[in-house]
Amino acid sequence: MYEPPFTRDRDANERLAARECDACGWVSFPEHREICKRCGSVGEWTDTELEERGTVQSYVVQQRLPDEFETPLPLAIMDVPQTSGGDPARVYGLFTETDPEHIDIGMEAEADFRRIFDVDGLPIHSFKFKRPRGDRL
Numbered sequence: 001m002y003e004p005p006f007t008r009d010r011d012a013n014e015r016l017a018a019r020e021c022d023a024c025g026w027v028s029f030p031e032h033r034e035i036c037k038r039c040g041s042v043g044e045w046t047d048t049e050l051e052e053r054g055t056v057q058s059y060v061v062q063q064r065l066p067d068e069f070e071t072p073l074p075l076a077i078m079d080v081p082q083t084s085g086g087d088p089a090r091v092y093g094l095f096t097e098t099d100p101e102h103i104d105i106g107m108e109a110e111a112d113f114r115r116i117f118d119v120d121g122l123p124i125h126s127f128k129f130k131r132p133r134g135d136r137l
Ligand SMILES: [Zn+2]
Pocket: 021, 022, 023, 024, 025, 026, 036, 037, 038, 039, 040, 041
């Protein structure tokens, strides 16, 4: 049965559920792959879960986007640790409730599950990142 990607990946997006390559330890998130991006091995994965906080490795601030998105919108590449240890997942994260001037490489950010946009009137939920509470400027 056909399922749109946002439905198929819903579980991963809601729980920060990821999969770790048994051969090399690379973590796939949020998409579930058959072939490991790092080592090319096929099919051997272990379910894992990510911490709710990661560290900003790099970021851009998007200024021009379709009307349904607020701008400026920071988009960061985050390293998010697994709850069980091992390699962190490299995650693309949209930011929310965070002034773009207050984002820095090396800062911690926490995942926040929320409505991202609507498709045909149905809300699509996924995660965004924001400065942890108590760490706001
Ligand atoms: Zn691998």
